Amino acid sequence: MPPELTHDERLTAFEARIARGEKIEPGDWMPDDYRRQLIRMISQHAHSEIVGMLPEGAWIEHAPSLRRKLILIAKVQDEAGHGQYLYHAAESLGAERQDLIDALLAGKAKYSNIFNYPTLNWADVGMIGWLVDGAAIKNQTMLTGASYGPYSRAMVRICAEETFHYKQGKEMITLYAQGTPHQRRMAQDALDRWWWPSLMMFGPPDADSTNSTTLMRWGIKLKSNDALRQEFIDEIVPELHAAGLCIPDPDLRYDENSGHWLTGPIDWDEFWRVIKGNGPMNRERLRARRTAHDDGLWVREAMAAYASRSSVIGKRSTVSGQR
Amino acid sequence: MVVKLSPSPPAPPHSGAQAVPQGEGNFPEPNAPTSPLPAGEGRVDMAAANPTWSEGRLTLTSDAVWAALHEVMDPEIPVLSLVDLGVVREVTVSGDVVTVTMTPTFSGCPALVEMQRLIEVRLLALGAASVAVNTVLAPAWSSDWISDEGRRKLKAFGLAPPPVHGGDVQIMLFDVVRCPRCNSDDVLVRNTFGSTLCRAIYYCNRCQDAFEQFKPL
Amino acid sequence: MNDDLRAALAARLLATADDELMLAHRNAEWTGHAPILEEDIALANIAQDELGHASIWYGLVEELTGQDPDRLVFFRDAGEYRSAQMVEQPRGDWAFTMLRQYLFDAYEMALLARLAGSAYQPVADAAARMRNEELYHYRHSSAWLRRLGLGTAESNRRMQAALDVLWPLAGQLFSPQPGDALLNVEGYWPDLNELRQAWSGVVIPALEEAGLGETASAAGPDDRRVHSAHLDTLLADMQMVARADEEAVW
Ligand SMILES: [Fe+2]
Ligand SMILES: [Fe+2]
Ligand SMILES: [Zn+2]
Numbered sequence: 007m008p009p010e011l012t013h014d015e016r017l018t019a020f021e022a023r024i025a026r027g028e029k030i031e032p033g034d035w036m037p038d039d040y041r042r043q044l045i046r047m048i049s050q051h052a053h054s055e056i057v058g059m060l061p062e063g064a065w066i067e068h069a070p071s072l073r074r075k076l077i078l079i080a081k082v083q084d085e086a087g088h089g090q091y092l093y094h095a096a097e098s099l100g101a102e103r104q105d106l107i108d109a110l111l112a113g114k115a116k117y118s119n120i121f122n123y124p125t126l127n128w129a130d131v132g133m134i135g136w137l138v139d140g141a142a143i144k145n146q147t148m149l150t151g152a153s154y155g156p157y158s159r160a161m162v163r164i165c166a167e168e169t170f171h172y173k174q175g176k177e178m179i180t181l182y183a184q185g186t187p188h189q190r191r192m193a194q195d196a197l198d199r200w201w202w203p204s205l206m207m208f209g210p211p212d213a214d215s216t217n218s219t220t221l222m223r224w225g226i227k228l229k230s231n232d233a234l235r236q237e238f239i240d241e242i243v244p245e246l247h248a249a250g251l252c253i254p255d256p257d258l259r260y261d262e263n264s265g266h267w268l269t270g271p272i273d274w275d276e277f278w279r280v281i282k283g284n285g286p287m288n289r290e291r292l293r294a295r296r297t298a299h300d301d302g303l304w305v306r307e308a309m310a311a312y313a314s315r316s317s318v319i320g321k322r323s324t325v326s327g328q329r
Numbered sequence: 330m331v332v333k334l335s336p337s338p339p340a341p342p343h344s345g346a347q348a349v350p351q352g353e354g355n356f357p358e359p360n361a362p363t364s365p366l367p368a369g370e371g372r373v374d375m376a377a378a379n380p381t382w383s384e385g386r387l388t389l390t391s392d393a394v395w396a397a398l399h400e401v402m403d404p405e406i407p408v409l410s411l412v413d414l415g416v417v418r419e420v421t422v423s424g425d426v427v428t429v430t431m432t433p434t435f436s437g438c439p440a441l442v443e444m445q446r447l448i449e450v451r452l453l454a455l456g457a458a459s460v461a462v463n464t465v466l467a468p469a470w471s472s473d474w475i476s477d478e479g480r481r482k483l484k485a486f487g488l489a490p491p492p493v494h495g496g497d498v499q500i501m502l503f504d505v506v507r508c509p510r511c512n513s514d515d516v517l518v519r520n521t522f523g524s525t526l527c528r529a530i531y532y533c534n535r536c537q538d539a540f541e542q543f544k545p546l
Numbered sequence: 547m548n549d550d551l552r553a554a555l556a557a558r559l560l561a562t563a564d565d566e567l568m569l570a571h572r573n574a575e576w577t578g579h580a581p582i583l584e585e586d587i588a589l590a591n592i593a594q595d596e597l598g599h600a601s602i603w604y605g606l607v608e609e610l611t612g613q614d615p616d617r618l619v620f621f622r623d624a625g626e627y628r629s630a631q632m633v634e635q636p637r638g639d640w641a642f643t644m645l646r647q648y649l650f651d652a653y654e655m656a657l658l659a660r661l662a663g664s665a666y667q668p669v670a671d672a673a674a675r676m677r678n679e680e681l682y683h684y685r686h687s688s689a690w691l692r693r694l695g696l697g698t699a700e701s702n703r704r705m706q707a708a709l710d711v712l713w714p715l716a717g718q719l720f721s722p723q724p725g726d727a728l729l730n731v732e733g734y735w736p737d738l739n740e741l742r743q744a745w746s747g748v749v750i751p752a753l754e755e756a757g758l759g760e761t762a763s764a765a766g767p768d769d770r771r772v773h774s775a776h777l778d779t780l781l782a783d784m785q786m787v788a789r790a791d792e793e794a795v796w
Contacts, residue, residue, distance in 0.1 A: 031536070031538075032536070032537035032538060033537060073442065076437055076439050077439045079439075080437075080439035080525065080526070081439075083524065083525070084524045084525060085524075086524070087523050087524020087530070088524055088526065088527070089540070090519070090520060090530060091522075091524065091530065091539055094519070094530075094532065094538070094539035095538070095539065098537050098538050098539075119337075155538070156538045156539070159487050159538075160539075161487065162486070162487065163487055163488070163541065165406050166405055166406060167405050167524060167525070169407075170404045170405050170440065172444070173404070173443070193543070
């Protein structure tokens with residue numbers, strides 16, 4: 007783009023590109039606010055993948071069959087891989103991964119509220135796959151259409167993997183819901199605890215959602231929180247019913263006129279409480295991440311020392327973690 | 330000192346010298362999933378794989394079965410069929426009983442059971458009365474078995490296809506990797522282990538963007 | 547195959563499977579807690595591979611004895627396990643985990659290279675399947691051996707401390723079980739003494755190159771029926787859910 011254009015002309019051209027459905031790529035001109043909003047969203051998404059390893063990871067050691075153990079390790083590995091991939095997407099906008107991680111560890115960055123709830127029984131792992139990955143897919147499928155190229159491309163592959171998680175979770179819970187009394191209790195107990203938090207994953211009601219208008223004009227966000235939430239509810243309610251599970255909402259009903267499932271009121275006070283750091287597991291999640299970070303300090307120092315030495319020798323290293 | 334622990338593994342059978350497809354500079358947009366939650370399975374696409382009817386009885390041919398399997402996609406790479414992935418080794422049809430022999434990509438592939446289920450669902454929908462899916466370990470799957478079409482689809486999906494190595498470990502580990510978007514070889518490895526067993530993470534200096542490679546094995 | 551040979555092969559396969567299972571279990575404990583994100587991914591990946599290998603070996607045991615792999619894993623007590631103590635040890639620090647991984651990967655590479663020529667075809671097929679995967683592990687843990695051994699004074703000290711614990715334990719990987727001689731005669735399994743020579747020939751120079759020094763050659767455990775107390779703790783965690791409901795299909 008020729009340099010003599012004014013900021014407003016550039017902005018007009020930029021918005022026209024988005025309106026035409028073009029993707030914005032790393033070297034392209036973009037408004038500072040677009041860059042800032044994207045870094046915020048992508049890094050929150052990356053942090054969610056990283057913190058999201060913890061609740062499910064805690065059950066790897068207890069998985070009750072070889073196959074379930076394998077599937078769970080694979081799933082948590084997927085999440086970590088998504089995290090790395092998303093940090094790269096944020097870096098393509100000029101962010102530094104270390105700064106983003108520092109913000110997370112300092113408690114200054116957000117990540118998905120859902121991971122501030124505890125995993126209390128083995129069936130939670132399946133319920134998370136079904137509900138949490140199911141809800142995440144809704145959001146991420148929308149984001150495959152996002153205007154920023156690296157983010158939208160990452161979402162396509164991430165969605166494919168999340169879909170697999172969702173299917174595995176659904177398969178597991180469906181099996182347990184028809185299994186022994188003990189398994190049925192586990193499955194129902196998991197649903198009772200994960201139902202409402204999973205609905206909150208779509209974020210606050212549209213009326214209370216800041217940022218939304220600009221994000222939508224710039225094609226970073228394509229559907230409203232409430233619209234996505236309703237889509238999710240309409241799909242997941244019949245699935246849970248088909249599995250023979252009881253959704254913990256006495257007000258839940260099907261509305262013939264609109265064709266939608268309508269839930270009772272969501273406890274938004276709880277949502278804000280958790281987002282402000284006072285959920286059941288906020289402190290524990292950050293503690294775990296900080297411990298990993300602090301315990302790893304000497305390792306990172308050794309890596310840096312070795313890398314600087316071997317670059318002097320001119321050795322080419324292709325081992326992970328070398329930067 | 331280079332530590333040599335074992336000789337190169339033997340070349341797998343079927344490892345034809347396929348060239349890794351080189352893109353022509355077009356950047357196909359990846360196929361975005363249209364429905365967030367997976368669609369119903371076992372859809373019957375009669376146009377793609379038409380079993381023949383003779384004397385009022387359904388006759389399954391092995392061609393029809395292969396064609397149907399061509400529509401069964403990898404659970405984590407929805408553009409790549411199990412046939413293009415090279416995991417379907419053999420199909421035998423005896424009347425309306427079908428036996429499919431497959432091999433896992435990696436020993437710890439978490440998708441194996443799901444692949445077996447998808448095959449069964451698809452072939453029952455095709456009209457098979459019973460379907461057996463056997464798993465064999467030998468000959469061991471090699472990424473060389475991914476078809477040319479599979480390689481094109483991987484690339485369009487944003488995954489750099491693995492180099493054809495013919496069993497040569499040096500090529501397997503150190504061949505030039507190209508960005509699936511721009512074909513540049515100005516790339517850096519960021520992690521030899523990616524989000525799944527079969528992937529590595531790279532960074533393309535030209536696109537200033539990360540990409541994943543389907544790892545050679 | 548006569549009964550003695552069958553029993554000997556099943557016992558050897560079981561020990562091999564148990565080793566892979568324990569290592570996978572310990573490595574997976576790092577998921578979410580590794581020093582860099584890349585290693586959360588790598589360790590989970592390696593754990594998955596080792597668990598895949600364990601499943602294959604248990605599957606071969608099942609073909610010989612009819613024992614269900616999940617019953618073997620989730621309903622045996624410590625005394626019935628045949629894993630080596632080296633892989634039962636807690637994950638320790640990153641140096642301990644990576645050095646253990648290196649020592650085990652080198653052992654597994656040497657073992658699989660020989661097993662690929664086993665006269666028992668299912669073993670040969672399984673080994674051929676695993677070898678390329680193992681190559682990725684070996685490359686990874688070898689790089690960490692050098693990086694930590696030659697990194698900083700602290701990383702070197704931690705590696706040396708890990709070596710002092712692991713070296714006496716490593717010998718158990720090569721200690722014979724009753725019936726091993728039979729397997730060797732049939733060409734089913736390599737001679738463990740020869741395997742040990744090959745392994746030492748690789749790892750000793752590599753350890754030296756990584757700046758690690760002499761370590762006490764204290765005699766470690768020999769008999770695979772003898773376990774550390776760590777195995778009890780590990781099994782209590784691993785078998786908790788499965789044993790809470792024996793009737794359930796998980
Ligand atoms: Fe994820
Ligand atoms: Fe292994
Ligand atoms: Zn590129």
